[in-house]
Each structure stands twice: as structure tokens, then as C-alpha cells.
Amino acid sequence: MATFGTLSDRLTATFSALRTKGKLSPADVDGTVREIRKALLDADVALPVVKDFTAAVRERALGDEVNKALNPAQQVVQIVNDELIGILGGQQRRLQFAKNPPTVIMLAGLQGAGKTTLAGKLAQWLKADGHTPLLVACDLQRPNAVQQLQVVAEQAGVAVFAPEPGNGVGDPVRVAKDAVKHAATALHDVVIVDTAGRLGVDAELMKQAGDIRKAIDPDEVLFVIDAMIGQDAVATAKAFQEGVDFTGVVLSKLDGDARGGAALSVASVTGRPIMFASTGEGLGDFEPFYPDRMASRILDLGDILTLIEQA
Amino acid sequence: MAERGWSLGGALRGLFTSPTIDEGTWDDLETALLGADFGPDLTDELLDELRAKVAQFKTTDPADLKRMLREALEERLAAHDPTLTLSNRPAVVLVVGVNGVGKTTTIGKFAKFLTGYGRTVVVGAADTFRAAAVDQLATWAERAGVQVVRPQHAGQDPASVAYQTVQFAIDNNIDIAIIDTAGRLQTKAGLMDELGKVTRVIEKLAPIAETLLVLDGTTGQNGVAQAEAFFESAGVTGLVVTKLDGSAKGGFVLRVQQQTGIPIKLIGQGEGIGDLTGFTPHVFAASLVP
Ligand SMILES: Nc1nc2c(ncn2[C@@H]2O[C@H](COP(=O)(O)OP(=O)(O)OP(=O)(O)O)[C@@H](O)[C@H]2O)c(=O)[nH]1
Ligand SMILES: Nc1nc2c(ncn2[C@@H]2O[C@H](COP(=O)(O)OP(=O)(O)OP(=O)(O)O)[C@@H](O)[C@H]2O)c(=O)[nH]1
Ligand SMILES: [Mg+2]
Ligand SMILES: [Mg+2]
Numbered sequence: 311m312a313t314f315g316t317l318s319d320r321l322t323a324t325f326s327a328l329r330t331k332g333k334l335s336p337a338d339v340d341g342t343v344r345e346i347r348k349a350l351l352d353a354d355v356a357l358p359v360v361k362d363f364t365a366a367v368r369e370r371a372l373g374d375e376v377n378k379a380l381n382p383a384q385q386v387v388q389i390v391n392d393e394l395i396g397i398l399g400g401q402q403r404r405l406q407f408a409k410n411p412p413t414v415i416m417l418a419g420l421q422g423a424g425k426t427t428l429a430g431k432l433a434q435w436l437k438a439d440g441h442t443p444l445l446v447a448c449d450l451q452r453p454n455a456v457q458q459l460q461v462v463a464e465q466a467g468v469a470v471f472a473p474e475p476g477n478g479v480g481d482p483v484r485v486a487k488d489a490v491k492h493a494a495t496a497l498h499d500v501v502i503v504d505t506a507g508r509l510g511v512d513a514e515l516m517k518q519a520g521d522i523r524k525a526i527d528p529d530e531v532l533f534v535i536d537a538m539i540g541q542d543a544v545a546t547a548k549a550f551q552e553g554v555d556f557t558g559v560v561l562s563k564l565d566g567d568a569r570g571g572a573a574l575s576v577a578s579v580t581g582r583p584i585m586f587a588s589t590g591e592g593l594g595d596f597e598p599f600y601p602d603r604m605a606s607r608i609l610d611l612g613d614i615l616t617l618i619e620q621a
Numbered sequence: 622m623a624e625r626g627w628s629l630g631g632a633l634r635g636l637f638t639s640p641t642i643d644e645g646t647w648d649d650l651e652t653a654l655l656g657a658d659f660g661p662d663l664t665d666e667l668l669d670e671l672r673a674k675v676a677q678f679k680t681t682d683p684a685d686l687k688r689m690l691r692e693a694l695e696e697r698l699a700a701h702d703p704t705l706t707l708s709n710r711p712a713v714v715l716v717v718g719v720n721g722v723g724k725t726t727t728i729g730k731f732a733k734f735l736t737g738y739g740r741t742v743v744v745g746a747a748d749t750f751r752a753a754a755v756d757q758l759a760t761w762a763e764r765a766g767v768q769v770v771r772p773q774h775a776g777q778d779p780a781s782v783a784y785q786t787v788q789f790a791i792d793n794n795i796d797i798a799i800i801d802t803a804g805r806l807q808t809k810a811g812l813m814d815e816l817g818k819v820t821r822v823i824e825k826l827a828p829i830a831e832t833l834l835v836l837d838g839t840t841g842q843n844g845v846a847q848a849e850a851f852f853e854s855a856g857v858t859g860l861v862v863t864k865l866d867g868s869a870k871g872g873f874v875l876r877v878q879q880q881t882g883i884p885i886k887l888i889g890q891g892e893g894i895g896d897l898t899g900f901t902p903h904v905f906a907a908s909l910v911p
Contacts, residue, residue, distance in 0.1 A: 351661040354841030357652060420839065421864065421892070422721025426752075451892075453729075453760040454753045461752035477760060509867040536721070540658040540841025542869035549868075563720060566806040568843040591720065591751070 334386070339371045342386050346609070353569030353608045356544040359397075359578045366393055391605055397574055398601035403558065403583040408529045411499040412444075414490060416526065418519050418554050419534035420546060421507030424562035424588050426455065428534055429504045430462035431588065431596040436500050437468055444498035446489040447472035448482040448522060451506040459504050466593055469498065482506070482518065487525045503528070510542075510549030519554045531556040532585070535572055537564045543572035544579050551580045561599065562588035569608050641681045647672070650690070657870035657909070660842050663879070667693055687910060695906035697875055701884035703900040705859065707740075709830050711790035712797045713823055715783070717816060717855050718835035719847055720804030723863035725754065727835055727889055728799050729761025730897035740796040742767040745786025747779040747819065748803040758801050764894050768795070779803065779815065780822040787826045807850030816855045833886065835861045836877065839869040848877045857881075863889035866896065870909065 343364050350360045370389045407413045415432065417425040426449070433443040445463045447470065449455035456476035463470035471489045474480025486503050493501045505522060508515035523531060533556035535543065550556055559580075561573050564587045577584055584599045639646060647668065654664040667690075674689050707714070714731075716724045725748070732742045744762050748754035749772045762769035770786040783800045790798040802819065805812035823829055834857040836844050851857050860883055862874050874885055885900045 348661050351655060352842055354658075354843070357655045420867070422723065422837065424721065452757075453726075454757040457756050458751075458753035465752070509864075511866075511868050536837075536839070538719070538837070538841065538843045539839050540869065540873060541656050542658075542839045542867065545868045546839070563806065565808070566719070566843070567808045567846060568841070571841070 334371055336372060339368055339386070342371075343368050346390060349609050350571060350574075353571035353610070354540045354543070354575075355571035355608065356541050356575035356579070358544065359575045362578070363393060363397070363574070390609070394574065394605035394608065395601045397578045398604050399577060399583045399599075400601065402598050402600075403585055405585070406529050406557070407500075412490065412493040412501045413499065413530075414501045414503065414526050414528040415530045415532060416486075416503045416505065416523060416528040416554075417532050417534055418505055418550060418556060419507060420509065420536070420539075421452075423507065423534040423536045424560075425449075425507065425534045426458050426462060426504050427591065427593075428532070428560055428562065428586075428588055428596070429459060429502050430466045430593045432502055433463065433468040434466040434593045435596060437466065441500050442498050443468050443500040443502055444489065444493050444496070445470045446486060446501060446503045447474070447476065448486050448489075448503050449506040450474050450476040450480040450482050450485070451478065453477055455504070455506065462593070469496075483521045483525050486522045490526050501526075510546040510553075516549060516553035519550075523554050530558060532558050532560050533576075533582070534560045534562055534588075535576060537561050537570040537572060538566065538568040539572045543575040547576040547580050551582070556580075556582060558583055558585040560584070560586045560588060561604075565589040565595065569610060570604060571608055573604050574608060639683060642675060642683055642686055646683060646686065650686075654872065657872035658841055659872035660876055663872075663876050691906050691910040694875070694909060695902050697879060698885070698902035698905055701878055701882060703859075703884045703886050703902070705831060705886055705899075707735075707797060707830050709828060711787065711795055711827055712830035713787055713790075713827050714797060714799045715802065715820065715823065715829055715832045715855070716799060716835060716861075717802050717832060717851055717857070718804060719806050719837075722804065722835045722837040722840075723861075723889055724748075724804065724835045725758050725761065725801050726892065727833075727861050727863060727887070727897065728758065728801050729765055730889065730894055731887065732762065732765035732767045732799060733894045734897055735797055736766060741794075742797045742799060743770060743786060743790050743793070743795045744768070745770045745782055745789075745798060745800040746772060747782040747786070748801050749775070749777050749779055749782060750803040754801070754803065761894075768793075780819045783819050784822050784826065787823055791826065807847050813850060813854040816851075820855055829856075831859055831886075832857050833859050833861050834883070835863060836874060838862050838864040838871040838874075838889075839867060840871075840873060842873055842876070844873040845876050845880055848881045848883060852881050852883060857883050859884055859886035861885075861887040861889060862900075866890040 347364050371386050436443045447456045447459045456472050533550050587597050587599045589595045718724050735742050746755040746758045759769045770789050772782045786798050832855050834851045888898050890896045
């Protein structure tokens with residue numbers, strides 16, 4: 311987008327002015343912080359997160375923290391990068407497996423976020439790792455969600471537990487409970503529970519998600535969120551944290567060109583780690599989440615380290 | 622219309638309880654607009670315009686500012702004609718958009734909406750790619766009480782399903798043919814080209830009356846890039862904004878309309894078959910700023 315391509319340029323310009331000076335003045339820092347604020351907003355980072363973030367950057371940039379190896383401009387970029395990666399989660403977290411199988415993984419999120427597709431991706435990935443996953447059809451709401459999961463399971467070459475037809479028929483809490491029992495007898499070591507999409511403001515459906523969680527006591531609850539989401543990411547993430555208390559986040563549709571500011575919003579507001587990135591419609595399009603790549607994507611800085619060298 | 626979930630009302634509440642317009646008022650207004658996904662550029666533009674108006678009319682009353690805000694939004698929303706053009710017979714409607722935004726659901730609702738006006742409708746399942754997409758559309762067709770044209774075999778070329786759907790409408794004297802397509806991200810050149818092909822193949826039989834781009838109301842600034850790319854590849858004539866029953870405000874659609882000139886034509890507010898309405902700038906603006 312036109313408004314974007316120029317951030318690197320604008321920052322570089324701001325920095326070249328900074329380079330010649332010895333120490334950063336509040337005015338220097340404010341100019342840079344303003345550019346960063348706009349870039350974050352263009353990237354859909356939620357406003358409260360932008361405010362906290364820019365305040366932290368400003369404070370550190372004006373603080374005593376001195377790195378002799380870097381000029382002032384480089385220091386600002388370094389601080390921005392550190393802060394971004396810090397919020398996004400410095401290290402990757404891996405899936406938590408149960409001591410006594412089956413490991414139960416529940417998926418939750420807004421409508422159309424990519425839950426059912428992710429169920430297939432996780433299944434295929436776990437299967438390749440020697441696991442015997444079972445996919446569970448607990449979306450009994452969306453038209454033909456059960457069939458969709460069945461097709462996905464077939465593509466992944468894994469078993470599916472789908473005792474109810476769906477399309478409004480069947481109790482998802484009961485299906486989830488039965489699935490875990492079934493997995494124990496049928497020797498599936500991982501159970502992946504697909505659930506219906508629901509809005510943060512839908513109290514009734516949010517309670518249902520909470521009830522599913524209570525019934526199966528999952529080892530992981532993954533909150534799937536579309537990388538294209540805007541400012542609503544915060545309200546939605548909070549609602550899901552309250553409603554089902556997820557343990558990790560999956561960012562989907564990262565194969566597009568959305569900056570994915572939601573990643574920063576959700577990680578910052580919920581404190582939950584982003585664990586995976588979904589990067590396509592194919593079941594193989596799935597990878598661990600890399601905070602450093604996401605940081606430079608959000609700010610559209612290409613390789614942020616190059617900028618540090620240029621600055 | 623009652624105050625909707627996506628109303629700016631909550632965000633603006635503090636703003637209009639203060640007795641006079643001060644710097645805090647402007648800060649709160651900026652916060653509300655940014656939080657509603659208007660984006661930093663449009664937010665600045667709106668703030669400048671409103672500051673100028675407030676100065677021009679020498680008002681200090683927040684109630685005046687609120688009215689001016691509603692008018693500024695309505696004026697932008699009303700800059701384009703939201704009327705659906707469905708007078709051809711058959712009127713062919715092609716529905717496009719990125720993954721998971723609500724295309725198939727919208728088609729189900731729209732089919733029902735049109736039969737409510739006495740139109741006959743056929744829907745075509747040209748999403749031959751996504752798992753169970755054809756069955757999903759067929760379920761919606763059944764709920765809407767309309768006919769569905771399915772692919773004859775798995776993975777059939779979407780353009781040929783679209784062609785068969787339009788042919789079916791012609792042969793059976795059906796008023797409107799609505800064609801579902803697979804979700805695709807606007808960055809996938811091959812998939813975007815495929816849409817061009819679908820369009821060309823349909824046009825061998827009948828002109829396309831409307832190409833509707835479905836935008837998810839929870840989307841942020843990427844919505845503009847989506848609209849630009851789909852406009853280029855598929856000649857979009859109208860926007861449908863879905864999922865406005867949630868807490869998202871959908872402010873990005875103003876930018877989309879402004880930047881592409883494509884009018885908003887339909888609004889989706891739920892997963893039920895009745896949850897679709899036409900777009901009325903006045904109602905929309907009044908809902909955002911009650
Ligand atoms: N490009 C792309 N498409 C994706 C990705 N993940 C899912 N999709 C697509 O997004 C759409 C919605 O995916 P689903 O898996 O059905 O989403 P869901 O969360 O299960 O949706 P509901 O059950 O309706 O709430 C489908 O068209 C998927 O093919 C991704 O990482 N990239
Ligand atoms: N709350 C709410 N959910 C909606 C609305 N419109 C669609 N949905 C839900 O969003 C999800 C995706 O809808 P679909 O109609 O399958 O979307 P699509 O664009 O056809 O998706 P793909 O074909 O996979 O690209 C489903 O769970 C729908 O029930 C709406 O206006 N409000
Ligand atoms: Mg699903
Ligand atoms: Mg669809």
C-alpha cells in the first residue's frame with residue numbers, strides 16, 4: 311500500500327538527521343516515535359498497545375542505557391526491535407503434551423478464522439511425527455462443518471470422531487467428552503477438538519466454549535486469529551481469554567500481505583504466546599511462529615538489521 | 622435501527638458528557654476513530670475537517686460536534702449509489718472475496734432476501750476447492766428454497782460451473798443467478814487470474830449484473846488492498862460488509878469506498894438467514910454515531 315512503502319524511507323530520513331548528533335534529544339525521539347506510531351496503526355496494532363509500546367520506546371530511548379557500538383539512530387531501531395520481539399515472545403513455545411495420553415487440544419476463535427483448516431494441519435504434522443491424532447467434530451453449528459472436518463481428516467490421513475450430523479443438531483459438550491473417552495480406548499494419543507466460530511460478544515456461545523473446555527480439561531487451548539483483523543483484536547482476544555482461557559495463539563492467513571498487527575495486540579493484551587503461523591490453505595502450510603520475522607513485518611522494515619547498519 | 626454492537630457509541634460516551642469541547646474531546650474522538658478502524662490517515666482527515674467546522678461555527682458544545690461527525694460520515698458514505706442493479710434477465714451476481722469472510726453465507730441470505738421479493742433464484746457452487754464448500758452452499762440453498770447447480774465432478778473448473786449455472790438460469794427462466802467462488806487472498810496472482818477467467822466465461826452467456834466483494838467487518842487496513850486487487854481482477858461493483866453483529870466497527874470500509882469508489886450495497890449481521898440488510902448511508906451513520 312502506498313502509505314506504507316515509505317516508512318523505511320521516513321525512518322531512514324529521521325535517522326540520518328539523528329546520526330550526526332551525539333545524544334538523542336526528546337524532540338528527536340518524539341519525531342521518530344510519531345513515525346513508529348503511524349506505522350503501527352497502519353499495521354492494525356490496537357491503539358492501547360500502540361500507546362504502551364511507544365511510551366516504552368520513548369522512555370528507553372531517553373534513558374541512560376548506552377551502547378557505545380551504536381549511534382543514536384541505530385539505538386532507536388534496536389530498542390523498537392527489542393520491544394517488539396519482547397512482546398511477541400522472545401522464544402517459541404512448543405506444544406504441551408500430556409503425561410498420560412491422550413493429549414487434548416481444543417481450537418477456538420471467531421467465525422472463519424481458520425480453525426477447521428488448522429485442525430487438519432496439526433493432525434498432518436503430528437501424524438508425520440509418529441502421533442495418532444483424532445479429529446473431533448464439535449462445530450455442530452456452521453452448515454456442513456462436520457463434512458468439512460471429515461474431508462480435512464481424510465486429506466490428512468487421520469481418524470475423525472463425528473457422531474452428530476451438525477447443522478444445528480447435537481450437543482458439542484457431549485461430543486467432546488465422548489471423544490476423549492473414545493480416544494483412550496482406540497489408542498489415539500492426541501485429540502484435536504474443532505469448535506464452532508463465535509463472536510466475543512456472544513455470551514451464550516462463549517459459555518458453550520467454556521463448557522467444552524471444562525468437560526475435557528485440554529492440555530492446550532489454541533486461539534486462532536486471522537492476521538487481517540483490525541482493532542477488534544483486543545476485545546475479541548480478551549473475550550476468548552475470559553470465556554475459554556486459551557493457552558496459546560495461532561495466527562492464520564499470514565500468506566497474505568496484512569501486516570498482522572493483531573499479533574502484537576493479542577500477545578500484549580493476553581500475555582499468551584503465539585505458537586504457530588498458518589500460511590496457506592494447504593495442510594502443509596503451517597509453521598512455528600518466529601517473533602523476529604513478525605516484528606519486521608509489522609513495521610514493514612524488511613530486514614530491520616539492515617536498517618540498523620544503514621542508520 | 623437500534624444502537625448496534627458496532628456503534629461508536631461506547632467509545633464516544635466520555636466525549637459527549639463533557640460540558641464543552643476541549644483538547645480532551647479531540648483526544649477522545651481520535652481514540653474512538655482509530656479504535657473503529659478508520660485508520661490513521663482518514664482519522665486525521667476527519668479530525669481536521671471537524672476542527673475546521675467547529676471553528677467556523679464557533680461552537681463549544683460537544684453535541685454539535687457529535688452531529689457534525691455523523692454528518693461527515695454520512696456524507697462520505699452517501700458519496701456512492703448503494704442500489705443493486707439486478708434488472709437483466711438473468712441477472713448474474715458473482716460473489717468474491719478473501720478466505721472465510723462470509724461469501725457462502727451471504728449468498729444463502731441474499732437468495733432468501735430476493736425470493737422474499739418474488740424473484741426466482743439459482744445459486745452456483747463454483748467453489749470447487751474448499752472442503753465441503755459445495756455441500757455448505759447446497760444447505761443454504763435448501764434453507765432459502767432455491768435451486769443449486771453443483772459441479773459434475775470434484776475439482777471441476779470453477780468457470781465451467783459458473784457457466785452451467787447461468788445456462789441453467791436461462792433455460793429455466795430464472796431471474797437471478799448467484800455464483801459462489803472459492804476464497805482467495807488478493808496476493809495470489811494465479812487465483813486472481815482465475816477470477817478473470819470466470820468472468821469472461823460467464824459473459825459469453827450474459828453480462829454480469831453485479832460482482833460483489835465480501836469484506837469481513839472485523840478486518841483492519843488490509844481491507845483496502847483487498848478491494849483494490851479484486852476491483853482490478855474481477856471488476857467489483859459493490860461491497861458486502863459482514864460480521865457487523867460483533868464488536869468490530871468496520872471503519873475501514875469508509876476508506877475502501879473513498880479510495881476505490883465502489884459502493885457498499887449489503888450488510889451482514891449474523892449467521893441466520895434473515896441477517897442481511899441493504900445499505901443505507903443515513904442508517905449506517907446513525908448507527909455508528911447514535
Ligand atoms: N490463505 C489462507 N487461507 C486459509 C488459512 N487458514 C484457513 N484458510 C481458509 O480460510 C477459510 C476459513 O477456514 P476454516 O478453517 O473453515 O475456518 P474456521 O475458523 O473453521 O471457520 P468457521 O468454522 O466458519 O468458524 C477457508 O477458505 C480456508 O481454506 C491460511 O493460513 N491461509
Ligand atoms: N457472526 C457472523 N458470522 C458470519 C456472518 N457471515 C458469515 N459468518 C460466519 O463466518 C464463517 C465463514 O462464512 P462463509 O460463508 O463460509 O465464508 P466464505 O467467505 O464463503 O469462506 P470460504 O469459502 O472458506 O472462503 C461461517 O462460520 C459463517 O457462519 C455474519 O454476518 N456474522
Ligand atoms: Mg470451522
Ligand atoms: Mg465459501
